[in-house]
Amino acid sequence: MSIYSETNKKNLLLLIQLRWVAVGGQITTIAVAHCFLGIELPLAPMGTVILCLIGLNGVSLHRYWYQRALRNGELFVELLLDVAALTIQLYLSGGATNPFVSLFLLQVILGAVLLDPWLMWALVLTTSVCFAWLTSSYRGIGIPHTHRGTFLDLHIQGMFICFILASTLLVLLITRVHNNLRARDARLAELRQRSAEEDHIVRMGLLATGAAHELGTPLATLSVILGDWRRLPSLMSNPEIAAEISDMQVELERCKSIVSAILLSAGEARGEGTVHTTIRSFFDEAAREWKARRSPSQFSYTNGICSDASIVSDTALKQVIFNLLDNALEASPGWLGLEVDRQGGNLVVRVSDIGPGFAKEVLHDFGKPYRSTKSARGRGLGLFLVVNVTRKLGGTLSVQNAEGRGAVVVLTLPFDALSPGEDHGD
Known part of the structure; x- marks a missing residue:
């Protein structure tokens, strides 16, 4: 409507x-x-x-x-x-x-x-x-007794009553209409803000995919050069140099996988990345992969989904989970937790930590770009992307500071948005 x-x-x-x-x-x-x-x-x-x-x-x-x-x-x-x-x-x-x-x-x-x-x-x-x-x-x-002027008296009295009635109704009318117009203008402003944010996402996506394409050529060149170095006896005879070349190849493969993930998230390699799985397997694998990459001191993972369901493994959703966990890890290196559960037709993901919690201004403007109390790196764009991807999937994201210490982020998604064959776009 x-x-x-x-x-x-x-x-x-x-x-x-x-x-x-x-x-x-x-x-x-x-x-x-x-x-x-x-x-x-x-x-x-x-x-x-x-x-x-x-x-x-x-x-x-x-x-x-x-x-x-x-x-x-x-x-x-x-x-x-x-x-x-x-x-x-x-x-x-x-x-x-x-x-x-x-x-x-x-x-x-x-x-x-x-x-x-x-x-x-x-x-x-x-x-x-x-x-x-x-x-x-x-x-x-x-009109009774019109010869005594009663008609004129009644007419004036009626006009006075009519004036009072019309004045009262006009005040009520203008006040209510003004409130309706203010509500409409607020809704229009919200839609304009959402449009601007989505435009911001598009421009960021174009920048990321453009950079990924540009990086593809030099990464391929470096891969060829490292392959040639591994075939040179003069280099491989030195154990220290050989170990460094192996490390360089590992990091190069990591860079190539990051570039591929960027392109995959942008939809340019979607045919290769679409995998049918179940909701339990998806989160088990995501938690295992994130833990292997970040190696947190203490990571509590609970998957409370008893009634499993088939879904399409979505790289964007996995990146949302990783972003939430990365933010929690940065705020709370000592401990963080991930809980996954099912409530009716919704998937509920809860990420908690024991860090200092969110500042008041961040809670008020959560998910807006460039709203961050961190250093210049990131500038809050990770949470901005999380909020907008969640909205695209038809879900909601709520944040609050825990009692005493820490913060809790709750992601709620309808299962229909993750089902095979569903269109998640607006």
Whole structure:
């Protein structure tokens, strides 16, 4: 559902609330005029109009709860029906001589706030025609003691009551509409921020893949040179040089695997990296691989998934887990933990440590780029990528400082996002 449709739904709810006020006001006014002022009114037709308004509110509430999209034109129809009900009530109670005829202006103001320009002017034209028609076509009402000036007194009193009613409703209306507009603007700002972040990810991905392609050629050249050196007896006869050449080859292979992983994460070698596995095997292998690479002092790993499920091994997800573990290890070299569990249809991954915890500004802006209390290296981009990959997979990420010491990061992902054949894109 679009932001504008969501705003229209909030405005429809506002119209429903104002209509309840109108129903209560009409019942009160008719009761006072008939019972206390002795004015003869056609109670049956006027009561029928009130019942129609109540029925209209019932239909509107059903649309509010069960209709996802709501167009601006539907608000126009709602206002037209309110204008029609007001016109009938005024026709039955004195037409344009009724002081409540100025409530047409309230309908116009509602239209000016809620409707598109052309619909607003259509509502202005409709209310003007109704007002003009009521000046000559209406059912007269019997005002007692008109020769004593009571009619003028009642008219002024009615105008005063109408003014108070219209003023109160306008204050409530403008306040609510202003809040709706602020909520819509906040949502638009959030979407713009998300778009900017995703654009940032695209540019970073292009930079990474470009660098990976550029590094491919010199790494291949170095691999050839090292291979030639291993075939030279003059070099291999020296044990120290031979050991250094072996170490260089190991590090070179590591660089090549890093470059391949970058390209794989960017989707340029996806066909080679797609592996069908199970959720338990995926995390067992990921935990084992990370532990072998980082060699932490104490690493507590718990896999609580009893009901296993088939998934597609996703390099991006593995990198998310590695980034979270790397951040925990940097904050807490002495101990960190990884817990994996299943809660209903969701996968829950919890990474905890006993470090100093997150600073308040990092907790407030968690996952935003360049929000980090570390040195210049990294600058918070690792967590930024974690948050956005999680969002792409339809999951959520929550962070909090543990009681006493340490921090806890909880990653929640729907199993459907990891199932074979699922499309994880937005």
